[in-house]
Amino acid sequence: MKNKFIWIILAVFLMAGGAYYKFYFPNSQVALKESLMHTVAAPIDHFMSAGESSCGIWYERLENGNLTNGRSNNSVKKCFQKAFKECNNKNILLVADESATEEKRIIYSYIKMIRGNDQNECIIQNFYEEHSLVAPLVDFPLTYVNTCTVLSDAIYDSCEPLFIKQDRKNRMSDAFYKEESIE
Numbered sequence: 001m002k003n004k005f006i007w008i009i010l011a012v013f014l015m016a017g018g019a020y021y022k023f024y025f026p027n028s029q030v031a032l033k034e035s036l037m038h039t040v041a042a043p044i045d046h047f048m049s050a051g052e053s054s055c056g057i058w059y060e061r062l063e064n065g066n067l068t069n070g071r072s073n074n075s076v077k078k079c080f081q082k083a084f085k086e087c088n089n090k091n092i093l094l095v096a097d098e099s100a101t102e103e104k105r106i107i108y109s110y111i112k113m114i115r116g117n118d119q120n121e122c123i124i125q126n127f128y129e130e131h132s133l134v135a136p137l138v139d140f141p142l143t144y145v146n147t148c149t150v151l152s153d154a155i156y157d158s159c160e161p162l163f164i165k166q167d168r169k170n171r172m173s174d175a176f177y178k179e180e181s182i183e
Contacts, residue, residue, distance in 0.1 A: 027071045032057045036095065042143070043110035043127045047093040052112060055079035055092045058155070063100035077155065080111070084151045087122035089113050094156040104133040109156035114147065121149040126159040130168070142168060 036044050036057070047054070058077055059070035070076070076092060083090040091112035098105050110127040117123055130142040148159035 027059065027068065029056050029070070029072060029076075032059050032070055032095075036093075039108075041108045041129050041131070041141075043093060043108040043129055046110045046112075046127050047091065050091050050110075050112065052089045052091055055083060055090050058092060058094045059097075060095070061097040061100075080155065081151065083113060084122055084124065087113060087116040089115070092155065096156060099133050106131045106133070107156055109158075111155060111158060117149065123147055123149055124151060124158060126156075128156065128160070128164075 037048070047057075056072060056076040056079070057070060058073050058080075059068075060073070061068040080090060080092040082088075089112075091110065094107070094109040094111070096107040096109075098107070108129045108131075112125055114123040114125055125145065125147045127145050128143065132141070142164065144159075144161060144164050146159040146161055150158065152158045152160075
């Protein structure tokens with residue numbers, strides 16, 4: 001009787017573990033952190049070694065018209081927006097994978113609260129990297145580190161300097177002309 005009870009408990013634990021791994025684990029914070037651990041990008045390095053508390057990883061991938069989100073994207077975004085309103089010392093890592101779209105890029109953005117300024121505005125700092133997957137055309141990522149007091153709706157665009165917008169536009173037009181000349 002005792003052995004049957006132990007085997008039943010073991011079977012329940014195995015089924016619960018299998019259900020967790022199949023249904024909850026994909027795109028969870030643990031899975032995202034594990035998959036990004038070996039990715040080489042400065043924003044990820046800053047996130048992994050951060051001293052302040054974290055709201056987590058916001059992840060989005062668009063492929064063939066299907067949008068894959070991180071399991072807790074909404075709560076991560078709400079946590080960071082609340083921290084911004086209250087100017088709490090927190091951070092967030094944003095990953096937007098657009099490798100299967102016509103932009104063919106991956107965006108990594110690590111944003112952290114620095115502190116409030118003398119006008120009661122919260123100062124944030126954005127470590128941003130945009131990797132173009134059109135490899136031979138652009139062999140280095142579009143990168144900036146900037147501070148500001150405005151959190152944009154698309155959080156990873158926060159603190160974007162004007163010269164980055166212009167550089168992105170130039171890269172896109174250069175890539176277009178190079179593709180035409182190859183054919």
